[in-house]
Every structure is written in structure tokens, then in C-alpha cells.
Amino acid sequence: MAENDDDDVPFMQKLLDNNFLLLFLGVASPGLLYILWGIIDIMNVPLAK
Amino acid sequence: MATTYRTCPSSGLQFENNAEKLMRWHAVAGVLWLLVGGITALLVILTRWPAIKLLPADEFYLILTAHGIDMIILWILHFEMAVLFFASSTLLRCRLATPKLAWLGFWLMVIGGIVCNVAIFQGGSSVMFTSYVPMQAAPHFYLGIILVAVGALIGTGIFFATLVVAKKDKTYQGSLPLVTFGAMTAAIIATFTILSGAAILIPTFFWSMGWIKEIDAQLYRMVWWGLGHSSQQINVAAHVSIWYLTAAVVFGAKPLSEKVSRFAFLLYILFLQLASAHHLLSDPGMSSEWKVLNTSYFMYFAVMASMIHGFTVPGAIEAAQRKKGYTNGLFEWLRKAPWGNPAFSGMFISLVGFGFLGGISGVVLGTEQINMLMHNTFYVPGHFHTTVVVGTTLAFMSITYILVPTLFRREMILPKLCQIQPYLYGISMSVLGLVMMGAGTLGVSRRHWDMAFSGAPFQYEWPGAAYLMMGLTGVFGVIAVVGGGLWILLVVGSLLFGKKLNGGKVSDKPTPIPLDTTAASATAHTDKDDHVAVPGTVVLALLLLVTFVLYYFVNWKYLSEVWLLS
Amino acid sequence: MSAILPPSNRLWWKQPIDKVEWAWIGIAFVWGMIMFVMMVYWHVFGKQNLSNEVYKTTPEMFAAKAEKFIAENTLRTETDLNGQQVPVVKIPPGGDGFLIARLWNWYPILELEKGQTYKIHLSSMDYLHGFSLQPVNINIEVIPGYEHVVRMTPTKSGTYAIVCNEYCGIGHHTMLGRIYVK
Numbered sequence: 001m002a003e004n005d006d007d008d009v010p011f012m013q014k015l016l017d018n019n020f021l022l023l024f025l026g027v028a029s030p031g032l033l034y035i036l037w038g039i040i041d042i043m044n045v046p047l048a049k
Numbered sequence: 050m051a052t053t054y055r056t057c058p059s060s061g062l063q064f065e066n067n068a069e070k071l072m073r074w075h076a077v078a079g080v081l082w083l084l085v086g087g088i089t090a091l092l093v094i095l096t097r098w099p100a101i102k103l104l105p106a107d108e109f110y111l112i113l114t115a116h117g118i119d120m121i122i123l124w125i126l127h128f129e130m131a132v133l134f135f136a137s138s139t140l141l142r143c144r145l146a147t148p149k150l151a152w153l154g155f156w157l158m159v160i161g162g163i164v165c166n167v168a169i170f171q172g173g174s175s176v177m178f179t180s181y182v183p184m185q186a187a188p189h190f191y192l193g194i195i196l197v198a199v200g201a202l203i204g205t206g207i208f209f210a211t212l213v214v215a216k217k218d219k220t221y222q223g224s225l226p227l228v229t230f231g232a233m234t235a236a237i238i239a240t241f242t243i244l245s246g247a248a249i250l251i252p253t254f255f256w257s258m259g260w261i262k263e264i265d266a267q268l269y270r271m272v273w274w275g276l277g278h279s280s281q282q283i284n285v286a287a288h289v290s291i292w293y294l295t296a297a298v299v300f301g302a303k304p305l306s307e308k309v310s311r312f313a314f315l316l317y318i319l320f321l322q323l324a325s326a327h328h329l330l331s332d333p334g335m336s337s338e339w340k341v342l343n344t345s346y347f348m349y350f351a352v353m354a355s356m357i358h359g360f361t362v363p364g365a366i367e368a369a370q371r372k373k374g375y376t377n378g379l380f381e382w383l384r385k386a387p388w389g390n391p392a393f394s395g396m397f398i399s400l401v402g403f404g405f406l407g408g409i410s411g412v413v414l415g416t417e418q419i420n421m422l423m424h425n426t427f428y429v430p431g432h433f434h435t436t437v438v439v440g441t442t443l444a445f446m447s448i449t450y451i452l453v454p455t456l457f458r459r460e461m462i463l464p465k466l467c468q469i470q471p472y473l474y475g476i477s478m479s480v481l482g483l484v485m486m487g488a489g490t491l492g493v494s495r496r497h498w499d500m501a502f503s504g505a506p507f508q509y510e511w512p513g514a515a516y517l518m519m520g521l522t523g524v525f526g527v528i529a530v531v532g533g534g535l536w537i538l539l540v541v542g543s544l545l546f547g548k549k550l551n552g553g554k555v556s557d558k559p560t561p562i563p564l565d566t567t568a569a570s571a572t573a574h575t576d577k578d579d580h581v582a583v584p585g586t587v588v589l590a591l592l593l594l595v596t597f598v599l600y601y602f603v604n605w606k607y608l609s610e611v612w613l614l615s
Numbered sequence: 616m617s618a619i620l621p622p623s624n625r626l627w628w629k630q631p632i633d634k635v636e637w638a639w640i641g642i643a644f645v646w647g648m649i650m651f652v653m654m655v656y657w658h659v660f661g662k663q664n665l666s667n668e669v670y671k672t673t674p675e676m677f678a679a680k681a682e683k684f685i686a687e688n689t690l691r692t693e694t695d696l697n698g699q700q701v702p703v704v705k706i707p708p709g710g711d712g713f714l715i716a717r718l719w720n721w722y723p724i725l726e727l728e729k730g731q732t733y734k735i736h737l738s739s740m741d742y743l744h745g746f747s748l749q750p751v752n753i754n755i756e757v758i759p760g761y762e763h764v765v766r767m768t769p770t771k772s773g774t775y776a777i778v779c780n781e782y783c784g785i786g787h788h789t790m791l792g793r794i795y796v797k
Binding site: 583 | 617618619620621622624625627628632633635639640642644646647648650653654655661662663664665666695696697699701720732737741742743745747748750752753755756757758759760762763765766767769776778779780781783784785786787788789790791792793
Binding site: 038045 | 209212224225230233234236237238240241244245248265267268271272275279311312315318319320322323325326334335336339342343347
């Protein structure tokens with residue numbers, strides 16, 4: 001496959017061929033939704049009276 | 050960097066020398082840990098079997114801790130390292146990146162595993178696999194796990210580096226093979242898993258040394274499960290890849306659609322790790338919004354992905370079989386499948402068991418409100434013995450029947466026993482999972498030494514059915530241990546005494562994947578002629594769906610009958 | 616060609632998806648949405664949702680509140696199987712009750728009335744514990760440093776056991792508590 005063929009590759013295929021972008025997404029998604037939001041939840045627990 | 054490449058004459062797979070040695074050593078280390086894990090499994094079962102109650106309480110909790118660590122971390126991670134090296138170096142036919150570093154990773158894992166086990170068997174670290182603070186283990190317990198994690202992180206990094214090497218050396222054209230892509234999904238999840246583990250276990254190690262005063266118990270649970278549950282999601286991605294691999298090797302099956310299967314893996318990459326929240330649904334400190342969104346893998350997208358794989362894997366097999374002429378009725382393709390080939394039978398039991406038992410029970414268990422019916426009951430280990438063991442371990446066992454002749458160049462000994470092993474292990478483990486879930490549905494606790502509560506201030510009698518379920522757990526647990534032990538015996542026996550096979554041609558240069566199998570045509574041809582309908586798979590999939598829907602709503606019905614909670 | 620080789624069609628993303636596969640993907644998607652909506656629906660209309668009322672506390676603070684509650688509401692004491700005197704404490708209907716989880720008991724015994732709603736405060740003095748109400752089978756994690764206020768309405772009278780189902784050490788299996796519902 002020559003480099004100049006890349007133009008006709010659909011966006012989603014380019015995404016799925018981009019290993020390091022996928023690695024970033026796969027760490028960022030749970031990093032934000034699970035870990036970061038989880039920490040915010042725990043920090044928002046009020047003190048007992 | 051001088052290395053050699055060997056082309057296996059029977060499979061056509063090309064092994065690079067460094068990668069091959071590493072795969073062998075990781076596989077052997079994994080099998081040894083499986084042996085320790087299996088012995089501890091037997092002791093756990095014989096203690097929870099009410100009629101036997103083998104061990105005293107302190108030894109039971111010690112052994113249970115060892116069972117969890119040795120199985121879920123050490124056996125599976127070592128084997129997964131072999132899978133990663135196989136999916137990168139072998140399938141892409143390139144050299145392994147930085148083999149010296151890979152050996153460092155291997156030895157860190159070995160040493161870490163031993164250190165952690167020494168801590169457990171010294172007796173001061175019976176804190177279970179989860180090691181929840183503020184219960185404290187000896188510092189070297191945590192240190193051992195940290196070393197294992199660092200070793201695994203190195204292995205994962207080498208996997209990614211090897212993908213770069215293959216691209217640079219142009220050993221393949223176009224996109225990664227699907228199996229390699231699935232293994233990459235596993236590696237991505239592994240990265241998140243290990244980072245979460247480092248984020249919580251390093252401070253916990255400091256705390257055990259007295260350098261940190263306190264670790265918040267809720268925070269520990271949240272971050273730790275980023276390690277504990279996601280590590281099981283590595284397994285899911287790994288064993289789904291192995292299903293595709295087995296279908297390709299045994300049947301020459303071609304994925305129904307690269308697009309659909311890869312998109313399903315993308316959903317895993319994005320959402321599968323969120324399910325770490327499954328363990329915190331009945332916790333005080335997390336909000337319902339957080340629970341609902343995370344436990345559902347962001348609106349069940351990863352469940353959708355699993356349902357897709359559960360369709361495309363048997364679908365690919367059905368299509369391949371129908372092309373071979375097994376076209377009568379709905380299920381001739383399945384009836385005439387090579388049920389005597391343990392690589393296939395194991396893989397298929399793994400697929401069905403994971404889908405029907407592990408998958409459905411996992412989603413029900415992971416429903417925010419329904420979780421209150423099952424949290425910390427025996428249902429939980431019942432569930433994960435049908436995912437991690439029937440799903441992952443059995444998939445790993447079945448692929449070994451292919452790896453021993455190709456990777457270790459030995460013929461399997463005692464082929465008749467090889468044939469029955471996946472049935473013995475897979476079926477007994479599936480029934481074991483079911484009766485464990487049954488006991489959990491009746492309320493029986495996990496990680497509990499005595500269901501008769503001897504020495505307690507009050508009396509509570511579990512229903513007779515719960516004792517029956519625990520008795521059956523004992524029976525099927527012992528059978529499963531026999532099935533697992535048989536596999537170890539067959540594998541180790543074959544490595545030592547199996548007939549030596551021809552290793553094949555050795556060359557100092559890799560042979561790239563031939564072009565005609567890859568991007569042969571630049572035009573997007575549609576494979577219309579290739580298309581085969583898969584009605585049998587449709588029926589199986591609908592059966593799964595009906596079971597799923599019924600069981601799901603039955604549990605809502607149970608929930609609606611308990612005390613009101615708000 | 617197969618799953619162990621690069622896709623034979625270089626532009627595999629452009630390859631059409633078979634109707635049956637689309638149908639299955641659609642079914643899986645819809646089923647996922649139904650399951651998602653069920654959890655949200657149950658929060659609005661369901662009668663069994665775990666409370667989100669929770670406070671940071673310390674064992675000392677929680678114990679002080681619990682002791683005060685016990686001193687004010689004790690009906691009688693009972694002798695347990697180990698010969699210990701355990702207070703039986705009646706929570707005023709609609710009122711607040713406290714349940715201490717510690718190595719290795721649930722303290723005190725609570726007395727409730729069927730059909731009344733109670734705010735039960737749960738916390739641990741030491742390790743993690745698991746509140747497992749039997750034979751109802753409701754299971755809630757109890758975490759030191761956190762005071763969880765759970766509103767419960769018993770639907771049947773009887774004698775109930777609280778099993779500890781989070782591993783808490785060598786005496787874990789002896790950690791059994793009691794709730795009476797009149």
C-alpha cells in the first residue's frame with residue numbers, strides 16, 4: 001500500500017488503525033468517568049454533624 | 050540485534066527466537082502458578098463444603114488469599130504476556146522489541162509473585178486478593194504485587210513497541226490482523242488497570258511501612274477496583290481474541306465483518322473498564338449518577354460489544370462450515386464440528402459458558418439496585434468463576450492444545466485424555482458457577498469460613514437449599530480441580546515426554562506476510578460472493594437474548610419483594 | 616483472509632454489513648437502552664433504592680451518637696449465646712436509629728415495626744463490614760469513616776439476622792446481629 005492511497009481510507013478506519021490514539025482514549029475514558037468523577041464524588045461527601 | 054526466525058511446518062506460524070523463548074517461559078510460569086492456585090482451590094472448596102470443613106479459620110483465609118492472587122493475577126497475567134507476544138511478534142512476523150527489557154519484565158513478575166506468596170504464607174497477610182484498607186498486610190505483600198504490575202506494564206509496553214517495529218519493518222500491509230487488534234484492546238485495558246493499581250498500591254505500601262498515616266477506605270475501594278475489575282476486562286478482550294484465533298486456526302474461519310468486530314473492540318477500549326463500578330454499587334460514598342453511568346459501561350455499550358462478539362465468533366465458524374458443505378438444517382455445521390479437537394471444544398464451551406452464565410449474571414449483578422440482592426454473597430464468586438475461569442482460563446487451556454505442538458514443538462501425550470479434558474473442566478466449572486450463584490441467591494456470604502456461625506452471639510439457620518447448594522459446590526468444585534489438574538498433567542507431561550516435532554526452517558530474516566493475502570486489490574470489493582447466511586447462529590443468539598431478558602426481569606421481581614429502601 | 620492475517624480488503628470499513636448482523640446489533644443496542652432506562656426508572660418509581668445520604672465521620676463521633684441513641688431508647692436487655700448483655704433498642708417510627716459494625720458484632724439489637732419507615736445510620740468502628748440482612752437478602756457495604764443513612768421499611772414481621780459478609784478477620788463468621796420486626 002503506497003502512502004498516497006491514504007486519502008480514500010475512511011475516518012473510522014484511520015481511527016481504528018491508530019494504536020496510540022486508541023491507547024490514549026482507552027486510558028482517558030475510564031480515567032475521567034470512573035476515577036476522576038469517583039474522586040469528586042468522594043470529596044463531595046459532607047462532614048457529619 | 051541478531052535474532053532468528055523459525056517457520057513452524059504444521060501451522061505456518063513464524064516465531065522469532067526471543068519472542069518464542071519469552072512466550073514459553075511466561076506460559077510455563079503461568080502453569081506453575083495455576084498449579085499452586087489449583088491446590089489452594091481444592092483446600093478452599095473442601096473447607097466451604099459444609100460436610101467436610103477441612104481447614105481452621107485462619108488457614109482458610111490465608112489459603113483463600115493465595116488462591117485469589119495466584120489465579121487471578123499470576124496465572125492469568127503470565128499467560129496474557131505470552132498472548133501479547135504471540136499476537137504481536139508471531140502474527141505480525143517481526144522481531145520482538147527490546148527483548149532484554151522483556152526479560153526484566155518477566156523476572157520482575159516472577160520475583161514479585163514469589164515475594165507476595167511468601168508474605169501470604171508467612172501468615173500476616175490474610176487480607177484477601179482485594180486487601181481492603183484499613184486491614185493491613187505485611188509490606189512485602191503489596192511490594193510483590195507492585196513488582197508484578199511493573200513487570201506486566203513492561204510487557205505491555207513491549208507489545209506496543211513491537212507493533213511499531215512491525216510497521217517500520219513493513220512485515221505486514223494494511224491494518225492489524227483482527228486477533229492482534231483484540232490483543233491490543235487487552236493491552237490498552239491493561240495499561241489503565243496497571244496505572245490504577247500503581248495509584249493505589251504504592252500509597253498502600255507506604256502506609257504499611259508507616260510513612261503514610263491513613264488511606265481513606267472508600268477511596269481505596271474505588272481506585273483499587275480500577276485494578277481489580279479492569280484486570281478481568283483484560284481477560285475478556287484476551288479470550289475473545291483467542292476465540293477468533295481458534296476459529297481462524299481450526300476452521301480457517303474469516304470474520305463475518307472486520308468492521309463490526311473491530312468496532313466492538315473499540316467499544317471495549319472506551320467503556321469496558323467502567324464496570325469496575327460493579328463492586329461499589331452498594332457502597333455509601335459514591336453517587337447514584339456515578340454508579341448508573343459507570344456500572345452500565347456508559348449505557349451498556351460494552352455489553353452490546355460482547356453480544357456482537359458472541360454473534361460474530363460462532364457466525365464465522367458457521368459460515369466456514371457451511372462453505373465446506375455442512376449446509377443441512379440449522380445446526381449441521383455445529384453437529385459436524387470437530388468436537389474431538391480439544392482446541393475447538395474448549396473454545397466453544399468457553400464461548401457458551403461465558404455468554405450464557407458469565408455474561409448474563411454479570412449484567413444482572415451489575416444492575417445498580419439489583420446488586421443489593423447479591424453484593425458480597427456467594428453469587429459474586431459464582432459469577433466470576435463463569436467469566437474468568439470458564440471464559441478466560443478455559444480459552445487459555447484450549448489454545449494451549451495448539452501452542453504445545455507449534456510453540457514447544459512437542460506432540461500432546463495421551464490424546465484421548467486431551468479430548469475429554471475441556472468437557473470435564475468446562476462443564477464442571479459451569480455447574481460449579483451455577484450452584485455458587487444459587488447459594489448466593491439464598492444469601493450465603495462469600496469469604497466466610499462457617500455458614501453455621503459457631504461462636505456467634507445469635508443463631509441463624511440458612512435454608513436447607515443453601516446447604517444443598519454448598520454441598521454441590523463441593524462436589525463440582527472437586528471435579529473441576531481434577532479437570533484442571535488433568536490439564537496441567539497433560540501439558541507438563543507433553544513438554545517433558547511428548548514426541549519431539551520438527552521445528553521447521555530457521556532463517557535470520559523474517560518472511561513478511563505475503564501480499565496476495567492482504568491488500569491485493571486497491572478497489573473496495575464487496576465480498577458479495579463470499580456471503581453465507583448464518584441461521585443457526587441467529588437461533589443461538591436469540592436463545593441467549595430470551596434467557597437474558599427473562600433472568601433480568603425475574604431479578605427485578607425479586608427486588609420488588611424485599612423491604613422498602615430509599 | 617482470516618482473523619490472524621491483515622484484512623484482505625484494504626478498505627474494510629467500506630465493506631457493507633449484512634442485514635442479519637445489523638439486526639442483531641440493533642437488538643443489542645435496544646436491549647442495552649432498556650436496561651439503562653430500567654435503573655433510572657427504578658430511581659423514580661421503584662421502592663428499593665440505596666440511599667445517597669452519607670457523611671464523613673470518625674469512629675468516635677459515630678459511637679458517641681449511637682451510645683446516646685441507645686441510652687435514650689433501650690427497651691430491655693437480652694442475654695446472647697455468649698452470655699453478654701445486649702440492649703434491645705426501639706427506634707421511634709420515622710425516627711433515626713444507629714447500628715455499629717465492629718469486630719465482631721453488630722450493636723445493638725434493633726426493634727422495628729412493620730410498615731414504618733426508619734432512618735438507620737450505619738458505620739464501622741474498624742475494618743470494612745458487610746450488612747447482610749437475612750433472610751431478606753439485602754446487602755450493603757459498611758465503611759469506616761462513612762456514616763450511611765439508609766431508610767428502611769420492613770414489610771414482614773419476624774426475627775432477622777444481620778450477617779457480616781465483608782471479610783473482617785478471624786472472627787468474621789461470628790459477626791451476627793439481630794433485628795426484631797413487630
